[in-house]
Amino acid sequence: MDPSKIFGPRKTVEQVEEGTDLAPKFDAQGLIPAVTTDFDSGELLMHGYMNAEALALTITTGEAHYFSRSRQAIWHKGATSGLTQKIRELKIDDDQDCVWLRVDVAGGASCHVGYRSCFYRTVPSGAGVSGDSPLTLEFTEHEKVFDPEVVYPGVENPTKL
């Protein structure tokens, strides 16, 4: 498919912010950030990126597609793990440089480490943080939904230092 058929041109700030034309902005790498939350719980599941093709595939198929920066390829989420994300609602922000996916997750997990959400640790903040010493994260998920070694056998971990 040709993504340019469903995306309009960005003409004015007013059109982009106050209008009804879908006119997404992709950055210098051709990407737009995508924020994915669980439709029922509201929990933030993951933060990824899409290129024009991935966004168009997400829109037309109703399932989340991202662009993997580590693999430099379109990534149909769940194609390997079975943990697909079905779009319940798709939203775009004021200047149309970010999209929000509200999804149902098949299998209940979205994180390659095996947790339900990628955001399974909290950072201390506010009163009580001195700012003078390294901070310690606290786990908020204590059990993995799946074992990555079983679900992704032989697949390289995408995390980069």
Place this chain on the structure above:
Amino acid sequence: MDPSKIFGPRKTVEQVEEGTDLAPKFDAQGLIPAVTTDFDSGELLMHGYMNAEALALTITTGEAHYFSRSRQAIWHKGATSGLTQKIRELKIDDDQDCVWLRVDVAGGASCHVGYRSCFYRTVPSGAGVSGDSPLTLEFTEHEKVFDPEVVYPGVENPTKL
């Protein structure tokens, strides 16, 4: 303050993903994306960026600070509008290249256009989208919380085409 005092080094993938050291990754521009949701409703309010100083200020003050890419400056959210964001919970993702802020918003709005959330329009998706013609957004917020002309008099609109 010196942000390096509260951030640890990134040593191994296991340390970053499975450990308790706060070791955030900043991109080539020195930035980390920040996803901000309303603590009570779970609604996605905005997507922004932080540099190391903005993240450290967010952690130590308990109020959201971002890095404005358009102004290339630290941005204490609400300093102009009064619509500050108080951190109720701060989380970081598996590879520590994204943070999630769960906040209470003073004044009830987070979008410079005047809406409660920056994500006030939906994109059609799934069955019924042909993929052959430009798509039309649908507004989900119909009334602005504030008038940007009143709250930001003489301030340039940050949206770029």
